[in-house]
Amino acid sequence: MSEQYVPPPVQDAEVSSDDRLWTLLNFLITPLFPIITLLMDTKKNRPFIKYHTIPTLILGIVEIVVAGVLAFIPVVWCLGLLLWIINIIYGIKAYKGVYTDLPVITKFAKDQGWS
DSSP: OOOOOOOOOSBOTTOOHHHHHHHHHHHHTTTHHHHHHHHOHHHHTSHHHHHHHHHHHHHHHHHHHHHHHHTTOGGGTHHHHHHHHHHHHHHHHHHTTBOOOOTTHHHHHHHHTOO
């Protein structure tokens, strides 16, 4: 039987300010910062950081692909700004210590067993 995806608690008392900062940086400097996080054993094993690292990496890769495609369509360049605003909103939410689910991406990463 397949395991159902169960989201973690909304907030966790065990989340440190360092965890929140690293998660915020994962959202703002994606996909570079999630890769750096995955290379650091002390960071990638923290539950809050681990929960957000793979989804932010996937988000960054998707944004690069979308931006690459949209770069050839001058009328929709402002969509790139919208992508950045989305990162900021989710980053601020995570910085408050809330486990942040990215629509579709978090469930996809969990279903694949990546995080």
